[in-house]
Amino acid sequence: MNLERLIEAGEEKGFEVEQDADYGAGPIDVVWNINVHPALPNIKFGFIVLGGEEEGGSKDTEDNQLSIRKIEEATFRGLRSGLDKVYLVTENEEMEKSVSGKIEWLASHGSLIRLDAISLGLYPEQQESSVIIPSQQRVPEGEKIRKEKEREREEKFDKHNRPQGERRENGKGIKV
């Protein structure tokens, strides 16, 4: 995978960029050392490429899915290496979505560590945010109002068109 974009982006922003670093827990493909302020310690962003090498006889990227095992291993490789954030770089957008989704799911169990706070899926050409937005924020306010109006209309329709014995009451099913 071509990581030139990532390296260039880091250098353009003035960060110190390391390639193929290894701090003792396994290889990290790219590291951005960000100096936010002379009085503060550097922040380290690590990028690890998730490969699709053979696993159990078949390539696990054939259906754009990467195994949970690989995601866990790479994230903890980053954590054990002292990185502040670990970005998992995938081949394409679909894989990136699958990885970010799995991270969210693993974080949802409420464990000691919030996996979604430290790691995220990315693909090299990514321009838009990779953060998964909860549906409550994603669905605009207007959408909810529209749904309420639809429900009211359906209720009215039910009231005037169904035979009296089969009318729906408060959405609790059909009254017999």
Next chain:
Amino acid sequence: MNQQGENAYSDSEQRTQEKRQLLETLKTPVIQLGRDMGYEIIENHDLGAGPVHVVWLFKPGSESLPDMRLGFICLTEFSNSSINEGIARAMLNLIDKLVFVVTTETMTKQVKDAIESMPDRSILQLRKYVTVLTPSTLVSKQGIKGARERRSSQTGGEVI
């Protein structure tokens, strides 16, 4: 060529079989000791992050206190990726403390060194979370008082 392929397949099959047997050998004394000590035992505990081979479930006896889970993951060979994966599985499966069960004392040292060699600035203090031992250490040290217990009994610590 075909013959070679078949041989390679049977070799890998044999290795998998041996690994499985070794895993069982490592698990058995952990399960036995946990049962003897009266803990609830869960084999292959998995909430979705991958199996934790054995869990001792400790119930403090009060409804207002949470259960404690001591997880055991058996390592048949030393590699950084298997350590990374083991820690991830334990943390994400809500294990409170992790014990790596390894085959030899040499491997105990290798794994311990790998865990303790983390950069100082890391957000995790893994040596507080992970213990490494062999099954024989676990069984032989049963009933021996730890340093802290010894100290409290010497200084006349209060027994509640």
